[in-house]
Amino acid sequence: MxxxxxxxxxxxxxxxxxxxxxxxxxxxxxxxxxxxxxxxxxxxxxxxxxxxxxxxxxxxxxxxxxxxxxxxxxxxxxxxxxxxxxxxxxxxxxxxxLGPMKGIRVDPDAGTARVQAGTLLGELDHETQEFGLAVPSGIVTHTGVAGLTLGGGLGWIQRKHGLTIDHLQSVDVVTADGEFVTASEDHNADLFWGVRGGGGNFGIVTDFEFRLVPIGPYVVAGPVFWPMKDAPEVLRFYRDWIADCPDELMTIVVQRRVPNLPVIPPELVGQHVVAITACYAGPVEDGERVVQPLKNFGTPVLDLCQPKPYLTHQQTFDASFPHGWHYYFRACDVAALDDEVIDVVAEHGSRIVSPITSIALWQMGGAIARAEESATAFNGRQAGFTFNINGNSMTADGFEAERQWARDYWTALEPHHTSVYVNFLMEEGEERVRQAYGADKYDRLKTLKRAYDPTNFFRLNQNITPA
The missing domain is CATH 3.30.43.10 (Uridine Diphospho-n-acetylenolpyruvylglucosamine Reductase, domain 2)
Known part of the structure; x- marks a missing residue:
């Protein structure tokens, strides 16, 4: 080049x-x-x-x-x-x-939305919630719709409604030779299979058509915090509590030092905590009943899990991941939250130094696992949990130490790794990309890459080289 x-x-x-x-x-x-x-x-x-x-x-x-x-x-x-x-x-x-391309058209009667590739999640939520609808999507509202969708799309209502790609109906794509094509289940179905998880390897997706789901306007959602020293007991309770939970319940376990935010009592700021953030994608009264055991367990230091607008909950993590900080991630899927995994989580959480370093442990299952594994390029539908380990700092000062903390945490979990979510990868080489898709899907993606981008023109991504 x-x-x-x-x-x-x-x-x-x-x-x-x-x-x-x-x-x-x-x-x-x-x-x-x-x-x-x-x-x-x-x-x-x-x-x-x-x-x-x-x-x-x-x-x-x-x-x-x-x-x-x-x-x-x-x-x-x-x-x-x-x-x-x-x-x-x-x-x-x-x-x-593609940032200037922010067109959104919601058709509430058809239950669909057409979305251009420069749109951010918060912008899409704003338009769809006007009609009590949503596209299942991520947890930070200044994330782009395009990248999140093309990698799969984890989010707060995934266990009830599935991944973002499970609601994708069609895409418009500019290919590596500048041609314009549309892909759906009925048209260029091979390309449609590939863009649902295969990232930007096959072209530039300029427009997305989504099927919408009903949600809100209020949900029961938010975090409950315990001291980090209680992490082993909290996580063992959590494991048992979610064992037979309804699909409407989605949770993310967070370890970090308490951030300095308006909703946080000053005396808690900086303390090491383990938190379980819940979102119930159903009637508020049902959600209050389902989350009550969580709120009652042990001695929480702060409870912010309550009815609130879905739009408000979608912004919960925005302040923890602003533009401009230094971010480094390691990620993996694990099959279960067994005692050995819990011990690793408890040990490494207590070593957090930076006020903005954290982990997010995503609960999987539900609608994600029931979807047909072969239907999309996304891999890992049978994962029990997905780890996103963040070694972060506000500036370059201390960043290398945080990166090493994330690597050490990830390495300690290595005996339990199954797969990895492609959107959580750094630049980690071809073998890690192969792990994200599994051998069979990776080979199929390489063949598809050869058909649509034989010279690997689109190579700045989690790259799949042409077969």
Missing amino acids: SSLTSDTELDAAAVDELRASFRGELVRPADAGYDQHRKVWNGSIDRRPGLIARCAGVADVRAAVRFARERELLVAVRGGGHSFPGLSVCDDGMLID
């Missing part, structure tokens, strides 16, 4: 030619706004593309792809910019930025 430098007349002339037919904005390193538009969510990533193409629509996306392909440029594609390893920006090449 070539670089698009800023010091040749040829490059300047080429960009001017593109600009003449480009409805969006083209930003070069010397232009105002360049530093703003090249930044991504993870502040530890600092890359400088040669050209940023901020697309206003599909025509711009096609033009940008053709431009980059003709000049053999390295290409990064950004929706919301939340790629953990920063794969939504590159050095020297071309950044195709």
Whole structure:
């Protein structure tokens, strides 16, 4: 791949030619706004593309792809910019930025929504909740719809309604040669299978059509906190409590130091805690009954689990993951929360130093596990739990120590690893990508990659090389 430098007349002339037919904005390193538009969510990533193409629509996306392909440029594609390893920006090449493409059209009668690729989860929630509906999606509202969906889409109502991809009805895709195709169960079904979990390997998805589900406007949701020293007892209770819980109940276990937020009593800030955050995707009165044993267990230091608007709950973790901090993740799936896993969780949680380092242990099962395993590229539907281990710091100071903490935690869990959620990977190499999909699906994805992107034009992702 070539670089698009800023010091040749040829490059300047080429960009001017593109600009003449480009409805969006083209930003070069010397232009105002360049530093703003090249930044991504993870502040530890600092890359400088040669050209940023901020697309206003599909025509711009096609033009940008053709431009980059003709000049053999390295290409990064950004929706919301939340790629953990920063794969939504590159050095020297071309950044195709879908951020301006934020169109959302909700059809409440049909129960569907058409969503452009620059949309963020909170923006989609805002439109769908107007009608008491939602797309099952993630837990941080400034995450992009596109990247979350293409990797699978975990979220607060997944056990009742399944993954985000389980509600995807069709996609519009710009392929590596700049062609426009639509994929669904009935049209380009092979491509539709692949984009449901296979990430951005096969093209740039510009539009998504989702089937909506009813939710809210109020849900019973929120965290209950206990001192970290109580973690073994809390987790053993938790394991038993969720053993036969209804699909409407979704939980995430969190370990961290208590953040300094308006809802937190000052005397708790900085204390090591284990928290169980619940969300009940059903009637409020049923939710209050189901979560009562959680609220009654042991001696919580804080209980914020209560009826609240679904929109409010969706924002619960936003303040813990703002733009610009330094983030590092290790992840794995495990089959069960057995005593050995609980011991690892208790031990490593007590070693947290940074005020923003944490783990999230996602409860799986329910509708996720009942869906047909072979229907989509997503792998790991039979996982019991998914670990997301965050070694984070606000700046570069102390970041390496937090990264090492995350690695040590992950290594201690290694005897229990089953698979891994592809959206939680850093840049970890081909073997880890293979683990995310399993051998059979990985081989099928490689064949699909050869059909739609034989030169691996779209390579800045959790990359699947062509067969």
